[in-house]
Amino acid sequence: MAMAGLAVQIYNAGGFCRVVSTKPMPGTQWIRALTNVGCRVEVCIENKTILSVEDIISLIGSRCDGVIGQLTEDWGETLFATLKKAGGHAYSNMAVGYNNVDVEAATRHGIAVGNTPGVLTETTAELAAALTLSAARRVVEADDFMRAGKYEGWLPSLFVGNLLKGQTLGIIGAGRIGTAYARMMIEGFKMNVIYYDLFQSTRLENFVTAYGEFLKTQGEAPVYWQRATSPEEVLKEADVISLHPILDKTTYHLINKERLSLMKKDAVLVNASRGPVIDETALVEHLKANPMFRAGLDVFEDEPFMKPGLAELPNVVVVPHIASASKWTREGMATLAALNVAGKVKGYPVWSNPNNIAPFLDEHSQPPAACPSIVNAKALGLTVSDGSAQQKL
Ligand SMILES: NC(=O)c1ccc[n+]([C@@H]2O[C@H](COP(=O)([O-])OP(=O)(O)OC[C@H]3O[C@@H](n4cnc5c(N)ncnc54)[C@H](O)[C@@H]3O)[C@@H](O)[C@H]2O)c1
Numbered sequence: 001m002a003m004a005g006l007a008v009q010i011y012n013a014g015g016f017c018r019v020v021s022t023k024p025m026p027g028t029q030w031i032r033a034l035t036n037v038g039c040r041v042e043v044c045i046e047n048k049t050i051l052s053v054e055d056i057i058s059l060i061g062s063r064c065d066g067v068i069g070q071l072t073e074d075w076g077e078t079l080f081a082t083l084k085k086a087g088g089h090a091y092s093n094m095a096v097g098y099n100n101v102d103v104e105a106a107t108r109h110g111i112a113v114g115n116t117p118g119v120l121t122e123t124t125a126e127l128a129a130a131l132t133l134s135a136a137r138r139v140v141e142a143d144d145f146m147r148a149g150k151y152e153g154w155l156p157s158l159f160v161g162n163l164l165k166g167q168t169l170g171i172i173g174a175g176r177i178g179t180a181y182a183r184m185m186i187e188g189f190k191m192n193v194i195y196y197d198l199f200q201s202t203r204l205e206n207f208v209t210a211y212g213e214f215l216k217t218q219g220e221a222p223v224y225w226q227r228a229t230s231p232e233e234v235l236k237e238a239d240v241i242s243l244h245p246i247l248d249k250t251t252y253h254l255i256n257k258e259r260l261s262l263m264k265k266d267a268v269l270v271n272a273s274r275g276p277v278i279d280e281t282a283l284v285e286h287l288k289a290n291p292m293f294r295a296g297l298d299v300f301e302d303e304p305f306m307k308p309g310l311a312e313l314p315n316v317v318v319v320p321h322i323a324s325a326s327k328w329t330r331e332g333m334a335t336l337a338a339l340n341v342a343g344k345v346k347g348y349p350v351w352s353n354p355n356n357i358a359p360f361l362d363e364h365s366q367p368p369a370a371c372p373s374i375v376n377a378k379a380l381g382l383t384v385s386d387g388s389a390q391q392k393l
């Protein structure tokens, strides 16, 4: 059906309030989360990858209670003013990162901003691990070589890469994903870790200490952790560096020409956070000048584009922002985003622990009567639930 110029699919047409999703999202649990509380759901099915602000204004129309949007959209003053005027009070990104959202503008208009933490932690960490291995062991280069029919037989020096075992892992941004990735690499490859974050990660430190003790009981060399006081310390010491901070003013171009020059010549740099955390032009130059330096990138500074020269370089592995792309995670992200909006529409409190969103994802029981994660809850003075799963939708 065509509404306001853009094609939409409608669920529960007679619902008491109207919620728009700017994209079709995986699974059906998210649609039930909204229709179960009486929402009419309109899903934009227009065949256009990224909707413009004008497109979204037309989707919001003259009456709209809440919107679920995507990280590719520019959620700023214009859209929040439009949503407010249409009677809206809830927006959720279908993503944990919300650097595409002007949260201050939303707060000024009294609109709650939701995100989807937790459900993508392991999936994203696994892709960062895949990029690390691909870059360190030159998997994509070797695959290209095979397919091109260039393989003439085993050679002692064919595609020699880096061994991870016993090397030092560097983490910048040791939050949910950074810690999950570190645990995979430490347990899998017995790497030592040095990390930099604004906050101490006792979870990571305790894990490494306990795992080191376990290794000792097995007669193996223990692993160690170190908390760095600057990103520079991590860059100088680590053999593999993976970036997992949020994108904000403090992390924009955190990896620049000067900091790249501090890294080991044969280091591996992985980014599954946000593209602008790296000055990508500087990275292209660095990769050109240091053929043994390798990178694995899921995100890019000017998505969907790559900086000139990047695509031609053999010492970089590039994938199109797929770190959270597992079926379970994408369906879970959609469900959390829908429950953020459904909960706000119903006037529910905000879940007390966005690091424990599991109760919202069980398809076989009713989710708690709460919004799973609202980033401006405090600024809006929203009530926080006591965390008991007794209250049900
Ligand atoms: N590529 C993908 O598909 C994908 C998937 C999920 C998340 N992400 C990105 O990963 C980010 C992290 O997600 P998360 O769930 O781990 O979030 P999180 O909030 O748990 O972790 C972010 C960490 O970054 C730290 N940090 C903030 N500013 C910093 C700075 N200047 N220097 C060092 N550390 C700093 C924070 O203290 C926090 O520990 C998201 O914001 C998102 O942008 C990308």
Ligand SMILES: O=C(O)[C@H](O)CO
Pocket: 071, 094, 095, 096, 097, 098, 120, 321, 322, 323, 324, 325
């Ligand atoms: O921030 C996020 O959630 C991701 O980039 C989506 O995969």
